[in-house]
Structures are given as structure tokens and as C-alpha cells.
Amino acid sequence: MSETSEPAFGGRRALPRNASNAAEDDLPTVELQGLVPRGVSLQDYLHVTNVHLFKERWDTNKMDHHTDKYENNKLIVRRGQSFFIQIDFNRPYDPRRDLFRVEYVIGRYPQENKGTYIPVPVVPELQRGKWGAKVVVREDRSVRLSIQSSPECIVGKFRMYVAVWTPYGILRTSRNPETDTYILFNPWCEEDAVYLDDDKEREEYVLNDIGVIFYGDFNDIKTRSWSYGQDLRLQDRQPRSRDLERQLHNSSAESSIFRYYKVTEIRDSMDNMAFQ
Incomplete structure (x- = not known):
């Protein structure tokens, strides 16, 4: 099933699967x-x-x-x-x-x-x-x-x-x-899965808006400087695992959280909790 198709559901109490946390229903006043x-x-x-x-x-x-x-x-x-x-x-x-x-x-x-x-x-x-x-x-x-x-x-x-x-x-x-x-996410909170106990690491991976990315292939790895905020502008459509990232256009390196910590593990966790 594609990201954009509507999931099938049935039964009086069954609810369709959320495709994005940007979708919303209003609570009654x-x-x-x-x-x-x-x-x-x-x-x-x-x-x-x-x-x-x-x-x-x-x-x-x-x-x-x-x-x-x-x-x-x-x-x-x-x-x-x-x-x-x-x-x-x-x-x-x-x-x-x-x-x-x-x-x-x-x-x-x-x-x-x-x-x-x-x-x-x-x-x-x-x-x-x-x-x-x-x-x-x-x-x-x-x-x-x-x-x-x-x-x-x-x-x-x-x-x-x-x-x-x-x-x-x-x-x-x-x-x-x-x-x-x-x-x-909160790398300053000990109970959070992304907790970092080193101030230098928090500065580098969370607060710094300029860093280094790696590219190339296995036998020829290169580096280049990168502004972490440049790819976070709001877009009309993105995979649901990037909803938060695409909604915040920031000047800090918050997006590096997704790069630094087991990206697949975090996104799977978000899917399981938010989109079931």
C-alpha cells in the first residue's frame, strides 16, 4: 500500500491507520x-x-x-x-x-x-x-x-x-x-532514550547548526561542511517518519538527532506509537 492510499478498516470500533500526525480531528467544545x-x-x-x-x-x-x-x-x-x-x-x-x-x-x-x-x-x-x-x-x-x-x-x-x-x-x-x-526528543533528560551525558556531545549533535556530513562509497569516503537547517523547510508531502522534521524550519542542528541515533529504530518506534 502506498503512503498516499487510504487504508481499509472495518468494524464499529476499528479506526483507520494514521498516515501523518499532521492530519487532525477537532475535539468537541x-x-x-x-x-x-x-x-x-x-x-x-x-x-x-x-x-x-x-x-x-x-x-x-x-x-x-x-x-x-x-x-x-x-x-x-x-x-x-x-x-x-x-x-x-x-x-x-x-x-x-x-x-x-x-x-x-x-x-x-x-x-x-x-x-x-x-x-x-x-x-x-x-x-x-x-x-x-x-x-x-x-x-x-x-x-x-x-x-x-x-x-x-x-x-x-x-x-x-x-x-x-x-x-x-x-x-x-x-x-x-x-x-x-x-x-x-530530550538529550538532557536521563529517562529519555536519546539522553547524552556529555555537554560537548549535546553541543555538537543537538545545538550546533553547522557540522560535517560524510559521502562517497565504501572505498572513497569524503566529508563536507553542512548546515543542518537548510533541508528543514515545510514541504507539502514527506514520508510520515519525517513529519516533525519537515514542519520545523530551524537554525539549530536538531535534525542531527535523527542522524546520530539509530535512525531506523527511532522511526520504527514513532510508527508503532503514533501511527497504529
Whole structure:
């Protein structure tokens, strides 16, 4: 079957195979859990008015995650490491009676058991290696969260939502491309499969935007200098294993991660987790 053909599927619960994590389905903005009495408006309950991701190059998120050199205005973070977001509500958040969570979704048919739908609950304390969100600042109608991601999280561009519980159902933010979040490999995280314990290696293989590539044949191997960012411009079609690489046009050497670490092994892992 070609990359572009539609896979066959059947059965009431069967889902087609994702061809790309760039494909997407929107989550519903309202999920009712029964009948709503006449005259009751769900908008009278706690709901989100704005979300701030602190995604500028000089913000803590990009500086701490070593992603400030990317020429991309989305939030770009590394898995297994916490980052900050701020949520504004229509009224002050009261943890005794209000319940909400952050949700991250990738691909067209997101499922929690496949890691393509990630509900992130608000917890008292973050646990290393597990998804969670902790309220670190609560001021007027805003809360600032520290979000911890899993070091085994799928790598790619996630859509972000905030879901709020009401007595009659769930209110969810609408699809907003401005809150899309890229999650990358993390060679600074010991629990990540690509961890490097040498600062010089991280500088060379991850942060450096100029390096050397090898070419030629077995008996005549040559080298040449190479700008790792020159082949990362967004293209219309690429094999699904390069979705992340083609969506980020950057000035750093992030793509060398794919070259330096068992390329086939990483891509097979991504296929198994994200596209089944």
C-alpha cells in the first residue's frame, strides 16, 4: 500500500491507520452528560477566556528547553521536562469546586492508550516521568501551571485544549493553532532514550547548526561542511517518519538527532506509537 492510499478498516470500533500526525480531528467544545434544564447556560460556569504559552525566544520555556534558536513562533519544548503555561478564566479559579485539565492531542484519531490523546490532570505535586500539571501561581482570574511531560511521549506537533467540568458536562476550548505545541526528543533528560551525558556531545549533535556530513562509497569516503537547517523547510508531502522534521524550519542542528541515533529504530518506534 502506498503512503498516499487510504487504508481499509472495518468494524464499529476499528479506526483507520494514521498516515501523518499532521492530519487532525477537532475535539468537541461541549460534551453533555445528560439533559440541561431550560434556562441554564453552561457559559455561566467556569470557562477559559485565554491561554498564554510563554513561547517567545527569550521566555523561560524556550531558554530552559534549549529551543530558543528555532525560527518558529510555536511553543517548542522537550519531553520529560516541565514547562509553564497560563490559563485565564472568566472568574477566579476555586480548587475546592472547580475542576479542569489540559489535553494534548496528535493525529487524526487520538486514543489515550496509544499516547495520541493525553489528558493532563491538575495534581498537588508533579511526579518525575509522568504527565501532570501543578498550579504554581493563582492570581485573580488566572492560574499559572507547571506541566510535566513523559520522557516517552510521542515526538511531534500536538494540539492543545483545556477542558472544564460543569454539573452538566464538559466545556472545552476551541481548536486554536496558536496553542499548538511541539514536543521534541530530550538529550538532557536521563529517562529519555536519546539522553547524552556529555555537554560537548549535546553541543555538537543537538545545538550546533553547522557540522560535517560524510559521502562517497565504501572505498572513497569524503566529508563536507553542512548546515543542518537548510533541508528543514515545510514541504507539502514527506514520508510520515519525517513529519516533525519537515514542519520545523530551524537554525539549530536538531535534525542531527535523527542522524546520530539509530535512525531506523527511532522511526520504527514513532510508527508503532503514533501511527497504529
